[in-house]
Amino acid sequence: MAVAVVLAVLAVATLAPAGASSPPRPACPACGTLFEQAADDRGADVTVRESRALVQVHANGSATWTIRNRLNATDGLDGGTLDGIARERTDGYGPPDDATLRDARLEANVAVVVLYDADAAERHAGLLMVDYLNADGEGTGIRMNADLFRVRGPAGTVVTNAPAGAVKDGRTAAWTGHTGDAALGARKGVGEARVVIGPASTSGIRTNAALALATLPVVIETLGRFVLGQTFLFALGLGVAAYAVRGSERDPTTLGGGFVACGVAAVVVPAIVYGPDWLWITAPALAAIPVGVAATRPAVRERRWTPRSLAVGAVLALAGAAAALFALELAVGGSGPLGTTMGSLAVAGPLVACLPLGAALARDRRTAAAWGGVVVLGFIVMTLTIVDPVDPPTGLGGGVLLAFLSIAAVVGPMLCAPVLALGRALATPRAE
Structure with a gap:
């Protein structure tokens, strides 16, 4: 023996x-150091002081990403440069994997990037399921490279499961990190890396059924x-x-x-x-x-x-x-x-x-x-x-x-x- x-x-x-x-992949494609590096490649000297990302999920399963990078310096950053940065970070640096750029603008010292993902959520057992933070066995997990990352369901819904590390508030699940290389976690189990969204009356059995089907x-x-x-x-x-x-x-x-x-x-x-x-x-x-x-x-x-x-x-x-x-x-x-x-x-x-x-x-x-x-x-x-x-x-x-x-x-x-x-x-x- x-x-x-x-x-x-x-x-x-x-x-x-x-x-x-493989290394952890970032939760946000255009936050923190990723934004700084893309700007540097285009000759813009910027320092990101704070990054926030809001993923607004719609009833049809699509989602709108609004990424806001608050900058300490904006030398060389104009509308054209920001548009180039946003397009680079949108192309193949998911999540989201197949997003389209809707807007890129400067609001004083805040660089705003708006993305649209037509297939953000799947529907199982009648519930919406968002798996942006599901590592899918890749590397060591997710790198939470935003100071605040939120996934918000449509009006009249709530987050029905308990994603690990998230603070739930009605229809919103929020994670905090920083713009560096903080790790959200490695190999999240079922229900931990996915956000399930449904009516307030959704039972735990229905949520578990949706996770099992997914x-x-x-x-x-x-x-x-x-x-x-x-x-x-x-x-x-x-x-x-x-x-x-x-x-x-x-x-x-x-x-x-x-x-x-x-x-x-x-x-x-x-x-x-x-x-x-x-x-x-x-x-x-x-x-x-x-x-x-x-x-x-x-x-x-x-x-x-x-x-x-x-x-x-x-x-x-x-x-x-x-x-x-x-x-x-x-x-x-x-x-x-x-x-x-x-x-x-x-x-x-x-x-x-x-x-x-x-x-x-x-x-x-x-x-x-x-x-x-x-x-x-x-x-x-x-x-x-x-x-x-x-x-x-x-x-x-x-x-x-x-x-x-x-x-x-x-x-x-x-x-x-x-x-x-x-x-x-x-x-x-x-x-x-």
Whole structure:
């Protein structure tokens, strides 16, 4: 089981580039430093003191953007230069992706840019949904490059969901930032990066239905790319491993000793190589150690273990590993100890579930198939812990993660084999 830590090490190595495939994109196409840079390219020396953007959504799903940059200096900035800046920033620097320039004007020391987006919002379950601030798996999220960014619904509507980081006031959702490089956030979940607009009487169920309908195509595509094929490969390999172990007779003492040795090595070696970062990968090893120790005890070897009793033991081993991992994370001052623990347990889950499956191999095929399904389910849970089905990685990061999961689907059953063998051995008592 502890050998599974190799899989976790590979996960750490591959998930880092997956999350850094591209930089955050700006929320506003013509705010702050983006406006200053475009002006500088045209020989105008301007300094933006404050940027504000208002996205007025209309009942037909279109929207009008009004961007206001308050300037400290306007040297070289005239109407023609401002028009050129606005057209450059409108072309391919979304959001919005396909906007048209309606107006560009100077009001004293304020540069005003007005854009029109004919397809700003989609309608789901009768509600308008604006996803300008949805990262769609690109890079690390959204860069809130405006001091104030507001999305406002038509008259007579309200914002019915709770977008992360926003202050809601009736039909308006507002975010505050600054004209520099403040990040709105990375990988917002469903309902966080989208603004849902509807009547004041809209229920939470209807809002959730709209969000589900909006993300359903993304979820289906994600499952097809990252889950279905890999799960089939894993299930096929698990079946081969189970068939190979089914008729074998192994000594639980030998297997248990191997588990302890591998578990200790899998804790110590990454600690030396990676330092505090090793904690993410230790749950399989921390679970393997007590399982191995128990397997070497005469009282354990002499008992006929059922799949259910081994499942209870596996859960206890995971619980102990979780407690130890959480305590270690707190001791070293790691960030997000709960998230680290849950992620590591997700990797350990399918391996530990092979213990009762091994015992089930000594019984009928129906029992073995049922416990095999539990192991496969654990693999699916592990995959969905790594891949957000609503906001999957794209580009290079998505390709690297796809390769990792495909390798895991092939290598995983090989790592399951010794766990299956131990479960099979414990299902057959050995008298001293």
